[in-house]
Amino acid sequence: xxxxxxxxxxxxxxxxxxxxxxxxxxxxxxxxxxxxxxxxxxxxxxxxxxxxxxxxxxxxxxxxxxxxxxxxxxxxxxxxxxxxxxxxxxxxxxxxxxxxxxxxxxxxxxxxxxxxxxxxxxxxxxxxxxxxxxxxxxxxxxxxxxxxxxxxxxxxxxxxxxxxxxxxxxxxxxxxxxxxxxxxxxxxxxxxxxxxxxxxxxxxxxxxxxxxxxxxxxxxxxxxxxxxxxxxxxxxxxxxxxxxxxxxxxxxxxxxxxxxxxxxxxxxxxxxxxxxxxxxxx
Amino acid sequence: xxxxxxxxxxxxxxxxxxxxxxxxxxxxxxxxxxxxxxxxxxxxxxxxxxxxxxxxxxxxxxxxxxxxxxxxxxxxxxxxxxxxxxxxxxxxxxxxxxxxxxxxxxxxxxxxxxxxxxxxxxxxxxxxxxxxxxxxxxxxxxxxxxxxxxxxxxxxxxxxxxxxxxxxxxxxxxxxxxxxxxxxxxxxxxxxxxxxxxxxxxxxxxxxxxxxxxxxxxxxxxxxxxxxxxxxxxxxxxxxxxxxxxxxxxxxxxxxxxxxxxxxxxxxxxxxxxxxxxxxxx
Numbered sequence: 001x002x003x004x005x006x007x008x009x010x011x012x013x014x015x016x017x018x019x020x021x022x023x024x025x026x027x028x029x030x031x032x033x034x035x036x037x038x039x040x041x042x043x044x045x046x047x048x049x050x051x052x053x054x055x056x057x058x059x060x061x062x063x064x065x066x067x068x069x070x071x072x073x074x075x076x077x078x079x080x081x082x083x084x085x086x087x088x089x090x091x092x093x094x095x096x097x098x099x100x101x102x103x104x105x106x107x108x109x110x111x112x113x114x115x116x117x118x119x120x121x122x123x124x125x126x127x128x129x130x131x132x133x134x135x136x137x138x139x140x141x142x143x144x145x146x147x148x149x150x151x152x153x154x155x156x157x158x159x160x161x162x163x164x165x166x167x168x169x170x171x172x173x174x175x176x177x178x179x180x181x182x183x184x185x186x187x188x189x190x191x192x193x194x195x196x197x198x199x200x201x202x203x204x205x206x207x208x209x210x211x212x213x214x215x216x217x218x219x220x221x222x223x224x225x226x227x228x229x230x231x232x233x234x235x236x237x238x239x240x241x242x243x244x245x246x247x248x249x250x251x252x253x254x255x256x257x258x259x260x261x262x263x264x265x266x267x268x269x270x271x272x273x274x275x276x277x278x279x280x281x282x
Numbered sequence: 283x284x285x286x287x288x289x290x291x292x293x294x295x296x297x298x299x300x301x302x303x304x305x306x307x308x309x310x311x312x313x314x315x316x317x318x319x320x321x322x323x324x325x326x327x328x329x330x331x332x333x334x335x336x337x338x339x340x341x342x343x344x345x346x347x348x349x350x351x352x353x354x355x356x357x358x359x360x361x362x363x364x365x366x367x368x369x370x371x372x373x374x375x376x377x378x379x380x381x382x383x384x385x386x387x388x389x390x391x392x393x394x395x396x397x398x399x400x401x402x403x404x405x406x407x408x409x410x411x412x413x414x415x416x417x418x419x420x421x422x423x424x425x426x427x428x429x430x431x432x433x434x435x436x437x438x439x440x441x442x443x444x445x446x447x448x449x450x451x452x453x454x455x456x457x458x459x460x461x462x463x464x465x466x467x468x469x470x471x472x473x474x475x476x477x478x479x480x481x482x483x484x485x486x487x488x489x490x491x492x493x494x495x496x497x498x499x500x501x502x503x504x505x506x507x508x509x510x511x512x513x514x515x516x517x518x519x520x521x522x523x524x525x526x527x528x529x530x531x532x533x534x535x536x537x538x539x540x541x542x543x544x545x546x547x548x549x550x551x552x553x554x555x556x557x558x559x560x561x562x563x564x
Binding site: 007011015018019021102103104105106107108109110111112129133134137138140156159160162163164165166167 | 289293297300301303384385386387388389390391392393394411415416419420422438441442444445446447448449
């Protein structure tokens with residue numbers, strides 16, 4: 001595995017791979033790799049000649065009251081996990097390397113951001129889209145891999161790639177789950193034993209919503225109410241939101257039809273958990 | 283010469299050239315080609331295997347009170363000029379092809395815009411940077427060619443390419459001038475015979491400024507005053523601005539040093555003319 005911290009070295013190396021006709025799978029991360037990331041790496045490994053992984057905690061996507069400084073970092077462990085899972089190129093630039101001076105240009109995301117988690121994080125997806133624009137040019141991937149756990153991020157990246165005509169295929173990888181259905185997350189360790197027992201109720205609620213839709217339910221409010229009721233009856237968590245939209249447009253629907261997302265966020269005592277399912281409604 | 287109006291066809295074709303190891307020179311234009319554009323085409327022709335030219339009057343870079351609808355268009359003539367000067371690929375998409383739906387993302391330019399012509403055209407360079415980001419991904423050029431007549435646009439594109447790490451070399455081509463020094467422009471035809479005789483005074487004023495700096499002058503205000511005085515003494519034009527900045531940063535300088543631009547905009551009865559020189563100050 002090649003490890004590099006320099007933008008110029010990375011870009012030159014990846015350009016060479018492209019000239020040799022190699023396909024490049026790219027997994028952009030903020031590090032502290034877990035099984036969700038490993039699923040992305042494995043998928044990229046199956047589909048491409050070269051797998052590149054970046055670790056960069058991007059200050060631009062953290063709000064002033066968010067935890068940029070406290071975000072967990074363990075670059076040696078990340079390197080080991082990347083290497084064990086077949087990553088070819090490991091790119092871990094410093095903040096100074098990625099932002100050597102104030103940016104003269106920035107990407108602003110105008111659609112798909114005023115809902116779900118984006119609603120409470122103004123500017124977050126501008127920071128995501130800006131750093132991805134930079135990374136896409138540095139890495140020049142054939143395919144880029146993102147987890148469906150953050151379905152809104154996938155929707156934003158879909159818009160970025162499509163509207164700016166990036167010659168990149170977006171690959172959305174299904175959420176990795178525990179055996180009881182709980183979506184894997186670094187934050188699950190903050191759950192108390194009691195909360196951990198309750199937490200699978202999120203996915204159960206989403207499954208019930210899916211079942212109701214498959215049985216003919218088409219009213220978004222009814223489906224959301226069902227999810228809320230189930231979570232309230234089966235957990236001590238406080239519901240942040242339960243929302244349902246056309247996907248990936250993230251536009252409200254009067255009647256469910258086409259590809260839709262049902263997404264939920266809840267707060268336990270020390271952990272905020274999110275989950276979602278995307279389904280096709282006939 | 284291949285002519286295409288479709289984004290997908292263009293991108294596929296250019297990707298093929300890149301895979302064959304060919305270098306691509308790109309000349310983005312709004313059409314109504316004149317000798318300034320021909321100079322860009324010739325330079326691109328000298329330096330690349332393939333020359334691509336786009337003609338697209340970009341609505342995004344026109345303000346609500348600007349002349350998008352009245353902007354001159356003559357696509358047959360543009361095609362002929364492009365062909366005569368050795369263009370290989372002529373890309374002329376419709377507005378619907380470039381903007382089939384509202385953009386979910388946009389580029390915002392944060393530096394180098396609040397001076398010179400940008401001051402009176404809020405949002406103009408956001409539109410320029412956004413359409414160039416799209417075109418750069420569609421055309422995937424090795425080099426992109428811009429005229430120094432619009433030195434602020436060159437500065438903005440320099441920031442765009444550098445800060446987003448586009449793997450593209452920016453080539454700034456010197457302003458093409460009439461024999462008497464007047465910068466070539468489609469708008470020169472709007473000058474009365476008397477104004478046309480006066481107009482070379484712009485370039486003469488800039489040359490005098492250059493001479494003064496070479497003779498040791500280092501105060502921006504003194505140089506600007508010299509340019510203003512010369513234009514006022516020798517033309518009937520109203521001065522819009524005379525400004526001097528570090529280039530390409532477009533930041534004010536207390537004392538002239540390094541690469542600087544001296545730029546001027548004036549209004550004759552029916553034509554607004556701009557001109558500039560860039561020079562190295564020891």
